[in-house]
Amino acid sequence: MDVDDGPPSTELVRRSVPSPDARRGVLPVSPVRTARAATGVARVAITAASGMTMWTLDTALGVTVTVLRGSIAGTPPAEVLADAQTEVRDRLRNALGLPQSGEQHGGPGMPTLREQGAELLRLSASTHAVAPDSHPAYPGILAEITPDEARILRFLHVDGPQPSIDVRTGRQRAFGGERLISGLTMLGEHAGLRFPNRVPQYLPNLRRLGLIESTREPVGNPSRYQLIEAQEQVREALKRASFGTKVSYRSIVLTEFGADFVQTCLLSRLSEISGQPQARDR
DSSP, X not given: OOOOOOSOOOOOOOOOOOOHHHHTTOOOOOHHHHHHHHHHXXXXXXXXXXXXXXXXXXXXXXXXXXXXXXHHTTOOHHHHHXXXXXXXXXXXXXXXXXXXXGGTTOSTTOOOHHHHHHHHHHHHHOSSOOOOSSOXXXXXHHTTSOHHHHHHHHHHHHHOOEEEEEEEOSSOGGGTOOEEEEEEESHHHHTTOSOGGGHHHHHHHHHHTTSEEEESSOOSOXXXXXXXXXXXXXXXXXXXXXXXXXXXXXXXXXXXXXXXHIIIIIHHHHHHHHTOOOOOOO
8 A cells, every 4th residue: 555655845954064184185183183293393392303413402492392383283294393493493503593594695695605615725825915905803802802902002002011909828729828909900990991990801901812821921110010919809818818918910812903903993093083192013
């Protein structure tokens, strides 16, 4: 017997419509996929750092952020790896004070460091090369010294070596001996510095630049040390010190490099400022 199925149904069949991401092959985010992605990110991060030293936490965090961003954006692993390696290299160059990878050659058309070195060697062997008027380091030195330091250099050039003293305890260093006073000088007062109390900072900087040196040879006139020995800190050190404390006479002098620097960069200009005649070489 036929069964009457009734009139045909007018209800529409509901089907799930795939999202645009699904049509493009991009699956929706889920906890499982997130865990898998994190595992892949970890593998890429380890690979990126395998040939390079991760010397600080900051560098490690920076590389991790780079890898995460690339992975979340769907960047191919090879590109993520390249970005991570570039991040490490750039951070290392920054830590060492080196130019970034794009700055190594100074721009299009500029010679590389190796080419510049080859040119220097070529000029050194050439019999026709013109000697420069001054050392190429002088402009940089002028930017690294203070006005007081310039005055110290000129004073040493005009008046010659200046006395300084060390005060040491009588015992040898291996048995607890120590230096109570090191390099005490009246250079700040005699040179007319604006900030004579900064001489302990000025002298190391000038030594660093190769302009002055402290020698064990005393100046020619021993009486020049009397004013330094009369200073309060020297007398106090001698009172507190044990038997046999020794006062050593030293001197502060210009190096040959420093003398040429003064002649080239400072002598005429400072003579105009101070109204004093230029000094003769001693």
